[in-house]
Amino acid sequence: MPQLAYVDGRVLPLRDAGVGVEDRGLQFADAIYEVVAVLGGRLLDWPAHLVRLRRNLAALFIDFPMSDAALSAQALRLVAANGHKQALLYIQIGRGAARRDHGFPSDPNASLIMTVRRFDFQQRIAQLQTGVGVITVNDMRWGRVDIKTTGLLANVLAKQDARNAGAFEAWMVAEDGTVREGGSTNAWIVRGGTVFTHPLSRHILPGIARSALLRLAADVQVRVVEEAFDLETARSADEAFLTSTTSPILPVVRIDGVAVGDGKPGPVTARLAGAIWADITAQTGWTAF
Ligand code: PMP
Numbered sequence: 001m002p003q004l005a006y007v008d009g010r011v012l013p014l015r016d017a018g019v020g021v022e023d024r025g026l027q028f029a030d031a032i033y034e035v036v037a038v039l040g041g042r043l044l045d046w047p048a049h050l051v052r053l054r055r056n057l058a059a060l061f062i063d064f065p066m067s068d069a070a071l072s073a074q075a076l077r078l079v080a081a082n083g084h085k086q087a088l089l090y091i092q093i094g095r096g097a098a099r100r101d102h103g104f105p106s107d108p109n110a111s112l113i114m115t116v117r118r119f120d121f122q123q124r125i126a127q128l129q130t131g132v133g134v135i136t137v138n139d140m141r142w143g144r145v146d147i148k149t150t151g152l153l154a155n156v157l158a159k160q161d162a163r164n165a166g167a168f169e170a171w172m173v174a175e176d177g178t179v180r181e182g183g184s185t186n187a188w189i190v191r192g193g194t195v196f197t198h199p200l201s202r203h204i205l206p207g208i209a210r211s212a213l214l215r216l217a218a219d220v221q222v223r224v225v226e227e228a229f230d231l232e233t234a235r236s237a238d239e240a241f242l243t244s245t246t247s248p249i250l251p252v253v254r255i256d257g258v259a260v261g262d263g264k265p266g267p268v269t270a271r272l273a274g275a276i277w278a279d280i281t282a283q284t285g286w287t288a289f
Helices: 024-028 046-059 068-082 122-130 153-164 208-220 231-235 267-284
Strands: 004-007 010-013 031-039 086-094 111-118 132-138 169-173 179-182 186-191 194-197 223-226 239-243 250-255
Touching (some): 004 068, 010 068, 024 086, 031 267, 132 153
Antiparallel strands (some): 004 010, 004 111, 086 111, 169 179
16 A cells, blocks of 8 residues: 655645645745544544644744644545554645745745554553663753744754764753753653653743643553652752653653663662553553553
């Protein structure tokens, strides 16, 4: 079965899908996006993704006339047509194509692109046993990283640094030493049984997996505080982990090559992982275990 994409009302083979050279998403990263987990053919945390998508459109003054119901129907149709049980749905909405000029076009015509690619979530279960390593880099992004735009160059470079170092992720650290988040994941540590993560602000992306964890932690009697921590504190933490749509929760067992705690995935992270994967099963019917 060929991979299918959606571009402005048309469903077509991914290899034939494209946008014009004057698309503002292409030229200015004047676009927002979402990545949604598809498990058992169902969309995980879809209402939360819709809320974030609308907030990002409003933040960039992108006028997108399609209703939530119509967008949901198109997304589900594409997911069904692609037929993957485990996949990632990518949605990008931009200010559309116009003669190149920084200011907004006077008659903008927002564009919608969607793709569905197979994705192996089972590997994330295996990684719960081993954990992953992160490196640290300076956070050199712009001042509104809470808006999920396609302008991801600093994240791209950070992730490549991580890959070059044989690490899974790069944690982006502010000039004052505060750990903000990863290149595409939120960052967490555990100290004395309490979990810490950076509070919502203009300096982090409000992750959907992050909010799922905040909602579920109480179910497994884990205390979480939204309080920033610095790199030194992270290095001496008992445990660390990361969250995202593509990595619902993964233990971080090395920071810059140095073991966190005893260098093995810890018990608090394991309890949270149990709660998160149970919620994924409850929402989608998909079981990994
Ligand atoms: N931070 C950044 C910078 C990201 O790009 C992502 C992934 N979109 C996240 C955190 C995690 O967000 P989510 O849980 O919604 O995937």
